[in-house]
Amino acid sequence: MLRLKPAALVALMRAAGGGRRCRDPSGGARVRSLCSAAPPQPVIAAKEPFPVELKAGKTYGWCACGHSKRQPFCDGAHKKEAPGLSPLRFTPTEDGPAWLCGCKQTRTPPYCDGSHKGDAVQAAPLPPRA
Ligand code: FES
Incomplete structure (x- = not known):
């Protein structure tokens, strides 16, 4: 099993996800975190225009x-x-x-x-x- 030191793991994940700043959905403070690299997706507000x-x-x-x-x-x-x-x-x-x-x-x-x-x-x- 591959073992990485925490700093190496953080660097690897930031490289994959860009190390973007994310906001806690509960409205908390901005934190530098390991975010998903997937772009946010909209929700369907209505099924018609x-x-x-x-x-x-x-x-x-x-x-x-x-x-x-x-x-x-x-x-x-x-x-x-x-x-x-x-x-x-x-x-x-x-x-x-x-x-x-x-x-x-x-x-x-x-x-x-x-x-x-x-x-x-x-x-x-x-x-x-x-
Ligand atoms: S309501 Fe979205 S394409 Fe028609």
């Missing part, structure tokens, strides 16, 4: 993590629930209705591209909402 009226020239923050309680817009929940994910800021060039993605699986964010119709989204459980 949200119809909205957009204003030209106004900047919106589309929730990319799925944790916002103001769907489809960001309420800052990603800071605690999904560090590493950020809202997508966008500014429409025309007034009018739009369908913004609620499943967070679209390939054309923030707009729905029909990805929510797939089995992966339709079979997935929705997170509990307060």
Whole structure:
């Protein structure tokens, strides 16, 4: 069995995971830790898009993590629930209705591209909402 000294193990794991700073999901202080190298994944907020009226020239923050309680817009929940994910800021060039993605699986964010119709989204459980 391969045995490594703790410092060597830490160096190896940091090299694999980048030694990123992570935030304790409970809201604790930032700690330098050995994090997973896997990028954070969004949760499915809804299994269909949200119809909205957009204003030209106004900047919106589309929730990319799925944790916002103001769907489809960001309420800052990603800071605690999904560090590493950020809202997508966008500014429409025309007034009018739009369908913004609620499943967070679209390939054309923030707009729905029909990805929510797939089995992966339709079979997935929705997170509990307060
Ligand atoms: S709601 Fe996400 S692609 Fe349609």
